[in-house]
Amino acid sequence: MKIWAIANQKGGVGKTTSAVSLAGHLVSQGLRVLLVDMDPQGSMTSYFRFDPDDMPKSIYSLFQLDDFTTQSVSSALVDTKIEGLKLLPASTALATLDRQLGTKEGKGLVLKKSLVALDDHFDYVLIDCLPMLGILMVNALAACDTLLIPVQTEFLALKGLDRMMNTLEMITKSRKSPLKSIIVPTMFDRRTRASLESLRALREKYGDKVWDSVIPVDTKFREASRQGLPISLMSQSTRGSQAYQLLLESLLNPKRES
Amino acid sequence: MKIWAIANQKGGVGKTTSAVSLAGHLVSQGLRVLLVDMDPQGSMTSYFRFDPDDMPKSIYSLFQLDDFTTQSVSSALVDTKIEGLKLLPASTALATLDRQLGTKEGKGLVLKKSLVALDDHFDYVLIDCLPMLGILMVNALAACDTLLIPVQTEFLALKGLDRMMNTLEMITKSRKSPLKSIIVPTMFDRRTRASLESLRALREKYGDKVWDSVIPVDTKFREASRQGLPISLMSQSTRGSQAYQLLLESLLNPKRES
Numbered sequence: 436m437k438i439w440a441i442a443n444q445k446g447g448v449g450k451t452t453s454a455v456s457l458a459g460h461l462v463s464q465g466l467r468v469l470l471v472d473m474d475p476q477g478s479m480t481s482y483f484r485f486d487p488d489d490m491p492k493s494i495y496s497l498f499q500l501d502d503f504t505t506q507s508v509s510s511a512l513v514d515t516k517i518e519g520l521k522l523l524p525a526s527t528a529l530a531t532l533d534r535q536l537g538t539k540e541g542k543g544l545v546l547k548k549s550l551v552a553l554d555d556h557f558d559y560v561l562i563d564c565l566p567m568l569g570i571l572m573v574n575a576l577a578a579c580d581t582l583l584i585p586v587q588t589e590f591l592a593l594k595g596l597d598r599m600m601n602t603l604e605m606i607t608k609s610r611k612s613p614l615k616s617i618i619v620p621t622m623f624d625r626r627t628r629a630s631l632e633s634l635r636a637l638r639e640k641y642g643d644k645v646w647d648s649v650i651p652v653d654t655k656f657r658e659a660s661r662q663g664l665p666i667s668l669m670s671q672s673t674r675g676s677q678a679y680q681l682l683l684e685s686l687l688n689p690k691r692e693s
Numbered sequence: 694m695k696i697w698a699i700a701n702q703k704g705g706v707g708k709t710t711s712a713v714s715l716a717g718h719l720v721s722q723g724l725r726v727l728l729v730d731m732d733p734q735g736s737m738t739s740y741f742r743f744d745p746d747d748m749p750k751s752i753y754s755l756f757q758l759d760d761f762t763t764q765s766v767s768s769a770l771v772d773t774k775i776e777g778l779k780l781l782p783a784s785t786a787l788a789t790l791d792r793q794l795g796t797k798e799g800k801g802l803v804l805k806k807s808l809v810a811l812d813d814h815f816d817y818v819l820i821d822c823l824p825m826l827g828i829l830m831v832n833a834l835a836a837c838d839t840l841l842i843p844v845q846t847e848f849l850a851l852k853g854l855d856r857m858m859n860t861l862e863m864i865t866k867s868r869k870s871p872l873k874s875i876i877v878p879t880m881f882d883r884r885t886r887a888s889l890e891s892l893r894a895l896r897e898k899y900g901d902k903v904w905d906s907v908i909p910v911d912t913k914f915r916e917a918s919r920q921g922l923p924i925s926l927m928s929q930s931t932r933g934s935q936a937y938q939l940l941l942e943s944l945l946n947p948k949r950e951s
């Protein structure tokens with residue numbers, strides 16, 4: 436089971452869109468995918484027409500468990516209307532976790548242990564994170580084997596990325612296994628010099644940590660969200676869908692280190 | 694001195710862009726404007742080429758004051774390169790405030806008291822908020838007389854708005870004076886049915902709480918941010934700039950209640 440987290444402390448950079456779009460392509464290949472919504476605002480949960488304000492079973496329930504059994508964890512999953520795609524939804528109650536748990540020990544591995552209990556039920560798990568460092572992001576970073584960091588190709592986003600990379604360094608010190616991370620340039624608008632210059636600055640600073648292509652601006656994402664479908668299941672040929680297909684191919688077939 | 698807060702718990706909806714764009718138009722009319730950055734990620738501070746990781750004087754300093762004098766508060770202000778526009782910058786240290794202050798009493802009015810001390814130094818104060826409910830947003834909502842709520846014209850954003858309106862109701866119960874609030878539809882893309890439908894749903898649900906026009910998608914915003922200029926000072930005729938001009942006119946000349 437491969438576990439990818441999609442995280443960035445910056446808001447509105449395409450985390451949820453990336454998680455959903457990649458999931459759409461994976462299920463089209465016949466793979467079993469679990470999407471995990473770690474955001475108290477539940478955008479991914481709402482995307483699939485569930486209501487985070489009214490989720491009796493969710494990620495929040497997992498934080499109440501003493502035992503992480505396949506049964507107890509599976510009971511928190513819901514079916515999306517899409518074949519092969521399940522969701523571990525968010526609930527608004529998640530917003531209280533940081534304050535509840537404070538510096539309580541041992542709550543950093545809740546998601547990791549839950550996913551271990553689901554081990555051969557899924558081929559891929561994609562974790563959508565909230566734009567904030569806290570117990571939920573810590574859980575996501577502890578549970579995943581690969582981290583995708585979507586970054587808007589615009590001036591201010593690069594500053595936010597430095598901050599994210601510092602956070603990452605700090606958090607991954609406590610991991611036993613190394614964490615592979617890939618920066619994904621999003622919302623690239625080739626018509627603007629600002630996009631081109633940010634992309635160049637991004638590649639200059641982070642070299643081969645950056646995916647060698649981009650996710651372009653594509654107005655179809657909004658329509659896909661309105662229809663509650665991953666973009667590739669709404670419209671195969673749109674450039675946003677094709678870009679995520681390319682990204683998936685890079686992730687499934689990483690180049691050998693030269 | 695008019696004090697406007699720009700807030701929404703949702704990330705990436707155009708809060709910072711709205712604050713900076715409106716400020717640009719106000720200074721062009723010869724008015725003295727103060728921009729206040731309440732976001733620990735400091736996008737507005739970075740916009741004007743300051744570094745929130747290295748701001749010895751900022752909003753954070755105000756939380757350490759016992760006395761809010763004109764001198765102590767003014768010492769936290771910086772000049773932007775733009776005539777008539779000053780900034781009360783953010784600092785990364787702000788991120789620790791919620792945990793530091795916890796449920797400590799009396800820190801909800803720090804910004805309000807600070808602005809009182811600046812009373813005739815500015816004509817307009819625009820407060821850019823972070824996308825999170827906490828002590829900083831509480832301060833912004835207590836200090837302002839008008840609240841602008843930018844909302845993306847897309848399916849998921851409407852759900853976030855309901856949540857914002859609940860938060861608002863809760864927080865404004867404790868205010869002595871009423872709070873005027875205006876919903877501003879942003880990033881409107883007339884080519885997509887998703888935009889049109891969200892706009893219609895927004896107007897249907899919130900009626901005349903919604904500004905009667907929209908801020909359209911405009912790729913020039915990214916270029917303006919790259920140049921560190923409010924959009925109107927970079928390019929007058931671009932439609933994003935003109936839309937914020939219209940918004941400003943509505944705010945300066947509210948229709949009589951019919």
Ligand SMILES: Nc1ncnc2c1ncn2[C@@H]1O[C@H](COP(=O)(O)OP(=O)(O)OP(=O)(O)O)[C@@H](O)[C@H]1O
Binds near residue numbers: 445449478621650705
């Ligand atoms: N490549 C793209 N082109 C055009 N619009 C996009 C693109 N990617 C995402 N969007 C739109 O941008 C908005 C924000 O995207 P998304 O919700 O994925 O960001 P996020 O990082 O998950 O936000 P948050 O920090 O609030 O969780 C959504 O309206 C989405 O439809």
Ligand SMILES: Nc1ncnc2c1ncn2[C@@H]1O[C@H](COP(=O)(O)OP(=O)(O)OP(=O)(O)O)[C@@H](O)[C@H]1O
Binds near residue numbers: 710711911912
């Ligand atoms: N009308 C618009 N058209 C095109 N791009 C826009 C528009 N408004 C804002 N943007 C861009 O969208 C991104 C997010 O905008 P902005 O930073 O203002 O949102 P925000 O709500 O302040 O985000 P945060 O929640 O992180 O504080 C920026 O790259 C900005 O340049």
Ligand SMILES: [Mg+2]
Binds near residue numbers: 450452474478563564
């Ligand atoms: Mg999201």
Ligand SMILES: [Mg+2]
Binds near residue numbers: 710
């Ligand atoms: Mg902002």
